[in-house]
Amino acid sequence: MSLKKSIAKYFDDKKGNAKGEDLLDYFISVLILINVLAIILESYKEVYTTYKAFFTVLELFTIIVFSFEYVIRVWVSDLISPELSPTRARLKYIFSFMGIVDLASILPFYLPFIVSLDLRIIRLLRLFRLLRVLKLNRNFKSLAVIRSVIVKTKNEILVSAILVFILLIIASTLMFYIENKAQPEAFENIGQALWWAVATLTTVGYGDIYPITGLGKIMSAFIALLGIGFVALPTGIISSAYIEEIRSQKQATKCVCPHCHKEINN
Template identity: 55%
Template sequence: MKKKARNFINKNKYFVKFIYALIVLNIIVLILESYQELNIKYRAFFHLFELFSVTVFTIEYFIRIWVSDITKEDKTERLNFAFSTAGIIDLIAILPFYLPLIFPFDLGIIRILRLFRLLRIFKLGRYSSSLKTIKYIFKETKAELSITIFVTFVLMILSSTLMYHIEHDDQPEKFASIGDAFWWAVATLTTVGYGDVYPVTPWGKLLGGVIALIGIGFVALPTGIISSAFIDKIQSEKQLKKSEEKIKEKNCNCPHCGKNINV
């Protein structure tokens, strides 16, 4: 029974497509609810859809806990699933519905809890091979990305500190503190350039130009790291697929005459 249940929720293509569509529809409904006129007009429908979604996600969550010990008869396996990343995401997907029913939260807290419904989108990672690939890429490049992020953060601190001391006397309202200058550093280093805060002194302009040029390279670094890892992953998957096809073709040949058995 457990094996059938596990195969159904993990391998049944109709169930997987149903959950996939339900998650996407939940995100769409969450967006539509932000429109006041739609929220008032279709409030009953949104509530029924939320009730249906939570019921499905709750049943799925408890089935996954139930079948999590199928490979190893140990009660701790269920706890391991409950505290795993996938288990926590499944739990967070349904908690915003149940918590207000148990605890008397005020309206502000309830609104915050409703935002957690957005985390249901992470449930797609279980069913989407593309999202699994992205997760693998970030895991493989976490060391390189961490170094890049750390160096970028240090550069932002240094540039914002220098810019504060350069521009504070001429623009005390815009560069009132290093924290205010940090916003300028973020906008400049990421090459966004909102234009709300900018240097006016010669030394400030020089520093701003240098930071902007450095930012072009630093923004490209994470992109290059991720792109390289993504290409390597795709190529390895293609090579694996070709190897499997060759093995399959080889197994289809007669061991005596070498002719293809399927022909």
């Protein structure tokens, strides 16, 4: 077996079964989580000042690892998708969701060397490092269950989102006309009323904008009660589909006797 085929087994997310593949997945996953923790710690000035050298080394090490991983995935993509020509196989990976995530997680590091950027833009690009956490979807196979559930329930979730959006628009418009005269600074336009509607419908209730008229308070209470049902609707849909997906996978892994067709206890 050629070296390229051996390496490809480690990076084939669907059929890879090489020894040590799990170890590689865990290494990448831990490195991603360490990076996310580093981003959080860097926001503390005293921590960043004290351990600036460590954060720099960690970032360089991470960039080297992820850059190496990206190049290898492009290199072996023709073996992972043998039904396509080498060029099309590489383009398939490069423009796939995970390929874009892989590139976006390292590109901000290289951009300042390619084009001249304002320092504030460079700091903003560092936020793209958080995209590395999306790579966990590849390394933890159990997360594929969640992705499968979302794909299966996308139509139901879309309908729920549309209903919530319509309710937000209606509620914010009504509240604007109800409260505008009483407190024009708080409900100056429908956009500000929309912020109130979002906070109320999600039952967050920040309290920075709230109705003071009797009709407005009744409206607010009504919207809050609707929010309990409408906002919780997608959660119920996803939960139900998740339980069904787990049950289906368990059924698929059951061993059945080929003679009596009874389940065999492992």
